[in-house]
Amino acid sequence: MFTYLLRRICLLVFVLWGVSVLTFTLMYLLPGERARLVAIYRWGYDDLSAKELATLRREIGEDLPFPQQYAWWLGRVARGDLGYSFVTGRPVAAEILARVPATLELAVAAFFFAALTAVPLGIACARRPGSWWDNLLMTGSLIGVAMPNFWLGLLLILIFSLTLDLLPVAGSGGLAHLVLPAFTLGAGMAAVSTRLVRASLLEVLAQDYITMARTKGLGEGEVLWRHALRNALIPVFTVLGLQLNHLVGGTVIVENVFGRAGVGQLMVEAIASRDLPLLQGVVLFLAFCFAGVNLLVDISYTFLDPRIRYGGAKGNE
């Protein structure tokens, strides 16, 4: 178990390093001189003299060859210094951290909304496949999967905010501001997961060990909760983990639709204003979230599936 964790964490570090190379290279390859961009934000103009330009280039490290630039940047990142935003001049790390709570709130709310609807609905469907509620929910979930979330978001604003005037249109704030974005972000995930819980549970209920549990005289409830569900949730966990990554990506869209001041919105702002250090920082941060989520999902497996926890060790007669 411990070596498993250690191996996974080493892998995580390696993945992050790969991401850093990739993002840095992409930013480096972007056309335009960074020194001129800095100049515009600092002084409002970029027709610098050759000497001014050289000084500025040295200041932001643009005069160094690529490998050295990368090493210089990586060294600072390793110490937690992501550089300074061109636009505001504040540290990138502080800019990102200020936006994390809003995004985290949204992602967590969407995740719990999805998980807490998908599991019970999936169970209900799997217990009576072909029933009217099964057909209804499967059709509904198909629509849910197919609906793009920016469109769903706008639709919800139109209905609940503008027509019914029940919830605020946009902005961050209390619980009322969270309802529509969380629903928008979680709907697709809830739909996919409901289908998955249903399929997985149906497969498990057809296994021999379920019949065996019944031969012991266990009731249907015990068979479902103790024997079927834990096995059925293993593949559900895998996909929920993958979906969580989509969720991180989805926050970018949903935050912009609902005007929530989160990391996703920050990223779009950084792109719009060509704020390269900020963009680099946000991409690296999102990559870190992706990798971290995957690690957490893999660890949570080991609690569900002893075959992973204890490897393939076989006893001897």
Added chain:
Amino acid sequence: MSLLVIRELSVDFPLPEGTVYALSGVSLELGEEERLALIGETGSGKSVLAGAILRLLPAQARVRGEIWYRGTNLLALSPEEMRRFRGSEIALVMQNPASALNPVLTGGYQVREAVLRRGRLAKRLAQGKVAELLARVGLPERAASSYPHQLSGGMQQRLLLSLGLALAPRLLIADEPTKGLDWSLRSQIVQLLQDITAGQRAFILITHDLAAARYLAERVAVLYAGQVVEYGLAEDLFSLPRHPYTRGLFASHPARGLKPIPGMAPVLTSLSRGCRFQPRCGQARPVCAREDPPFVEISEGYFVRCHRCFR
């Protein structure tokens, strides 16, 4: 009085490709502490019979006839009433232990769960009972904390047997308990089955293993294509089999010359009139293709379904 009386039991499965007639008119009796071996080739309906007794067949199965267990017709019970019989009165040890054990629960948990069916026990008491059961089937104590994938095939089979014994059932049904085990393990399991059944409980052994059947059972029923074709005391049946199918089955055994029965078992979706074994039978007469052979008691307690055997 008999413990179990099966009368004219028929099971069929209506499937899109056609109805499968898995069992047709099976009648058997089992006394208290009597041990019966059900033998026959794959697809003859042996496991379906076990599933029918415990009422654990798939929902689409159509079951007709009567299964009387100590004066109760199991087929007439409500699902909840039937549940009470499972494990405590009649226990089934399924085939393929590797898939019949839940991969995410420890061996001890799966045994304890069966033990606790009879009502809550103090934790200490339940643990003692589990240890006792594991010892009974010859498993080391560590099997309680092991997951199924950590146990060998023989240990998995033992664990499955301990589940069956958890509530000391009056009737134990074991479905191919020696399948897929090597020779020495097989004899160990046969010995274990002898230890846990002889003189203690009624036992139905479903098997291809003729030697195990002969050793463990007092009575034998031979199934062919969903029908009992021969049924009687084991010593009579093994020393002088009457039905041509039983003779063919014995002759095909490796120890007796490995002579296969010609032809294939019939497809159970399209059954024609007459004896079901007739197309493969070397001694068939015109009457065999015309009329269904009746199930006739040719001597006291010995039944055969064959036109040749009583004309």
